[in-house]
Structure formats: structure tokens, C-alpha cells
Amino acid sequence: MQLFLQNMVNAMQWGSFYALIALGYSMVYSILMLFNFAHGDIFMVGSYIGFGVATALLGLTVAFNFPLPGWVILVFTIILSMFLTSFVGMFIERVGYRPLRDAPRASAAITGLMIGIILETGNLALLGAERLSFPPLIDTVIFTVGGVHLTNKKILIVGVSLAMMYALHVFIQKSKWGMAMRAMSYDFQAVPLMGISINKIAPLTFAIGSGLAAGAGILYSLAYPVLDPYMGVLLGWKAFVAAILGGRGSILGAALAGFVLGFIEIFSVWIFPSTFRDVIAYSIILLILTIRPHGFFGQAHSTQLRL
């Protein structure tokens, strides 16, 4: 039981990363019917931007001899990095995807892969192959509750992730932009005729998705403070699996599937040797998708009429 709860805690942490990244895939898919395959690398860029922001803030506090507590710097790092990374997402939409909006979807998918490679190798060229280590902004504190070890970082990661997901939920359900995104996901053609520009909603969607990826990147760096240019590849693909498992274009599904993915991975390590983790975990997901090809909340899509 104790071991079970311990695994649950770890699964929640991994699930948070997957869920936050999967949301970006799903949001973009739901409005533009394309998977942004550069999204995993946006997560990487977000982590690096987080590194830059945190280092700069730490440097400033030293320079001005004004020591701020680590958590204050962390809060600013998260907010600033999410903000800056959202511009990366908007830039990618503008130069990479908008010119291809009427092109076959395969072209757009390849664009995503290429942008991903550009981001990875660009980073490699700029910063070199040496791995960076994310500054330890807060000290790890371990609590033991009923034999289960919790750390302040794990609680923070899960808590902040859930808060971001809740904010996104409110945004999508209650705001005018969220309403426009929902409308666009069901019918593309009628939206402009209500006076709403797709060229406003699409960049906004990329911005929010990228911001969430940056948030995930910093939370990830708190737990695993090693940055390298390829850190987003495997994690990005896994989150993509979560987005599919949740149902293409389903926001709630992506969040839920992210956590499910975390649980399956962690619990397969509990039972099987850890080297088999991904083999077992992804075989299980393959099986789920065989039974439910549209994922948890997905529906059979008819081809949408596009402008």
C-alpha cells in the first residue's frame, strides 16, 4: 500500500509533465487540424529560456546585492519564461504554419518536424553540446506522510500544473477567445463570418500551448535539472501519444491521458524491470488504442470544410 501510494505520487509528477505538453498538441490540433511536431522542442526552448531567465535574475540579485528568496525568483522565472516562449510559438505559427494553411496536412506535419530539427540543432550550434544545469532555486524538503515520501518540489510541480490546467479550462469555457477556439474546432467556415479572424485565434492558440510547454519545461527542470538540446524529443513524442490517447483535439482528454501515461509508465516499472518500462507502457497504450482508436474523448471526425 505504501509502495502503491509512493508510486502514485511519482506518477502524478510525470503525468503533470505529459499533460501540460499534451495540451499544446491538442489545442493546436483542435483548431487547425494539424499536429505541431515541433512542440516537444518548444518545451526544450522553454526550459532554456527558463534557465536564461533564472540565471539572469540570480545575477541581478547578486549585482544589486538584493537577495531574494528562491521561490520569488522561481515565480518570476515561470511567468516570464511562459510569456517569452509564447512568442516563440507565435513566431513558428507565422513563418511555419500560416503559409501552409491550405496545403495538404502532410506538408504541415513535415514543417513541424523540420522546425523541431532547426530548434534542436540551432540550440546545439548556439550553446554547444555541453549540458547545462538548471540553478537550484529552492531546496528540496522531504516530508514523510504515513511512510510515503513527498518533496516540496513534487507538490509544487503537481499543484502548479493543476492550477495552469484549471486556468486553461476557465479560459476555454468562459472567455470569448476560448469560445472562438471551441467554435473553430467544430466548424472552421462559419467562424470568420461572425467577424472573427482566424489569424488572431491561431497565433493565440500557439502562444498558449507554447506557454504551457515552457511551464512544463521549468517544472521539469526543477525535478531533473539537466538541460540538453534533445531533451524535448522523447518527452514530446510521449506527450503526443498522450494527446492521441486523450482523443484528437480533446483538451480534457489530453490532460487526463497525460496522467494516465504517467501512471502506466511508473506502474510498469513497479512490476517489471525498469529497462522494460517504455516497451511495456507503450504496448499497453497500443492495446488501448486498438480498442478505442479515437482515444478517450475523441470522435470520428468528418473532413472539415476549410477556408
Place this chain on the structure above:
Amino acid sequence: MPLLRVDNMSHFFGGLRAVHKYNLVLEPGHIVGLIGPNGAGKTTIFNLITGIHTPTSGNIELNGQNLIGRQPHEIAALGLGRTFQNILLWRHMNVLEHVKMACYSQLEYGLFGAFFGTPRRHREENRITAKALHLLKIFELSEYQAQLVTSLSYGVQRRVEMARAMAINPRVLFLDEPTAGMTPDELNRMITIIRDIHQNFEVAIFLIEHRLKFVMELCERIQTLVFGEIIAEGSPEEIQNNPQVIEAYLGSEDVS
């Protein structure tokens, strides 16, 4: 000055001539009908004026402003609302949300408010909700406001589409076969509703319709389109007695 003016508009889909030298003058407060056999290009004319396609040649002016080359969302913002032949509603949104959605550009609050719910957002949302509820009342949709559109009958869905089109405060309303798939009862109700909104909102209406009874009863002027060309234009009586129209349009109905 006419509210909407189309001069010499032609359009080709590749080598296919879809619309040929089409003209339209829509005065404020008028109702004009467009009839013609299937495939004559009626919906294409709607799509050309609303900016979904750009005409190969010709001029379109709404309220003195040129519409050629403008994006559909800009044209909508200039005061042109429309409905669709094949009802384009958003399957997972309820009736109230549809109408609120069309008020999108009248909502004034920022992204921060959208995420964190500022008083300004609440105020704006309440204002628009009140407006949407008022429209639902006019279209006799109040009882359905919380229902998903997929659960509604065809006739009710058409009314939702019209309420949504009216929510953008249009000066010109395009209706693409507003009575398709309706029962005779619903048809009569639609005539009343169109008369009501025509009077209460001072909106000019341009409509495509197959049911002649409906067109004859509502429209001041009727255009008959065959193979992308207007073969007759005039009052309902003139159209009814025009031999070309009878041959091209009414004649084809006898066959079926």
C-alpha cells in the same frame, strides 16, 4: 444610395463559368429573393459577396465600401451577416453560446481578464449575455438556450443560425434557403420571423429560396439565376408570368 451594390461580377472555377456578369442593387430595408434551379450558382454568389471566394472580376460595395479582396471576418464586421444552406453550427456548443459567439467582436476585455476573471470581464460577459437572451426571445428560442444544437430539430437549428447572424448587428442579412427541410408549420413561422426582424432591426435581406410561395410572399423583387446568369428580374408578379422563368425554373419542377 444602395446599401449593397454588385456590378458586373463574374467568377470562374478553373474553366467553369460559375457566375456571369451578375448585378445586384439592394436598397436599405428591402427584401430581394434569388431563385434558380440547383447548381445555378446561387450559393456561389453568396460566397463571393461574403468573401469566401474572391470574384474573378467585378465590383462589390457595401455601404459605399469596397468589399473585393477583404477577408470574410472584415466583411462580417462591416455589417453583413449570413446563414448557410447546410446549417453550419458548432456541434458541442449550446444555443446561447452560439449567439454570444457572434458578439465576440463587441466584447471588450483583455487576455488577463480571460484567464483570471476580472470584474470587467464579468460586466462585459453579462452585457453580451443579456443581448443574446434578447435575440433568443425574438427568435422564439428561449426554451432551448442551454441545449446543444445537435439535439434540436432542423427548423429550430435554422432559427439558431438566424439569431447568430443577427447578433453581429448586420445591416444586410443573407439567408441561404432559410426554409429548407421545414414543415409547413415551421415555414409559416419563418415568414413571420423574417417579417419581424426586417421591421424591428431595419435590416435589408437577400435570400435564396426554392419554395416559391415563400419568395412570392416576402420579396419585393426577385432575381432568377440560370447557369450563373440572371435571366429575369422583377416583382413577384412579373417573375411568375415570365415565360423564360417558367421554362427554366418552374418547368423543371414539373419533371420531378
